[in-house]
């Protein structure tokens with residue numbers, strides 16, 4: 001195993017009723033000015049907004065609302081939130097939503113406490129956060145990114161056509177409230193794409209060095225099997241509490257840094273999806289669903305043993321009489337079959353792309369992930385994107 005340092009600054013409150021039980025106690029560790037941040041209308045339609053507003057009111061908080069955070073949050077939206085937070089001397093940001101809301105809030109928490117240009121200093125390159133961002137607490141309403149338990153924030157700079165993520169431990173939410181019932185109202189497509197995002201985070205970690213016996217890979221296999229079992233159940237019955245809670249915690253486990261300990265991590269599929277998102281604004285999990293099988297067919301020979309292990313241990317491929325290559329490919333085909341089964345797209349055309357014109361620019365602007373089994377180049381990424389089309 002490689003050396004590592006482990007820290008996670010987020011306190012998690014998980015389960016049915018946790019917002020009612022624990023939000024007030026958490027609020028009262030901070031000052032009176034609270035910024036309530038959320039996306040569109042989902043939290044108003046499912047009653048979450050009313051529940052939280054009532055608690056804020058009961059605690060006598062001065063509430064400033066920051067709404068309309070879009071999927072794939074933009075740098076412009078971050079700056080809007082930062083101005084609002086500064087003007088109102090906000091003591092605590094309370095983000096209610098999914099990855100987009102949580103990520104935007106993390107960037108706002110930095111921008112509102114910093115005088116320079118946060119894009120230039122913290123997203124264009126890795127910066128050093130030597131100051132304290134405004135404290136952030138989150139209420140998770142959709143499962144997938146695991147943003148609730150890390151310092152990661154993926155922001156799209158529309159002007160520069162770049163979507164990029166950075167992980168600053170100081171941006172970890174101070175607390176995360178996770179009630180699986182809050183996710184009952186998530187539509188099928190988002191449930192599937194969020195679920196696939198979880199699987200993708202685990203695979204991107206699993207398919208990387210070191211491949212010697214290590215705990216991270218064992219946990220990853222258990223998590224992948226859990227997602228593969230529970231996602232179809234949540235799609236079949238959106239109010240299946242067991243399935244929703246397993247997915248919710250798997251998402252956190254995948255991205256709270258635990259399974260990444262001692263691993264190089266790949267995340268090349270994420271790098272490709274981020275630039276695809278910057279050019280097309282596609283849904284994150286849907287973009288990943290298109291890219292993964294194609295990317296894995298491209299690199300599997302470089303990590304053959306691990307792909308064989310994936311086929312046998314995660315997909316139960318019976319490999320008697322099969323060569324290692326056949327077994328590895330059977331595992332990748334099982335993954336591709338699962339993507340179809342949960343109703344996600346398999347091609348860029350299904351994702352809404354009508355021509356290949358922007359593919360060279362997307363490939364060219366893509367970061368190369370050093371942890372990949374493959375020797376990735378911009379040319380290789382273009383070939384993968386071409387195949388995805």
Ligand code: NZQ
Pocket residue numbers: 038039040041042043046069070071072073097098099100101103141142143144145146147150151152153154165182183184185186187190194197255270284285
């Ligand atoms: O905006 P509203 O009306 O709330 O609707 C949202 C949105 O349309 C809806 N939704 C949320 N909770 C709901 C609900 N609908 C019904 N009932 C509820 N309870 O779901 C839609 C998608 O929300 P969004 O937050 O955009 O989805 P997700 O959680 O997948 O976040 C995606 C963003 O996170 C980034 C992605 O790149 C993308 O920008 N990522 C962040 C990561 C991180 N910070 O660690 C890692 C990931 O790899 C990812 O890159």
Ligand code: ZN
Pocket residue numbers: 145197200201270284
């Ligand atoms: Zn992701």
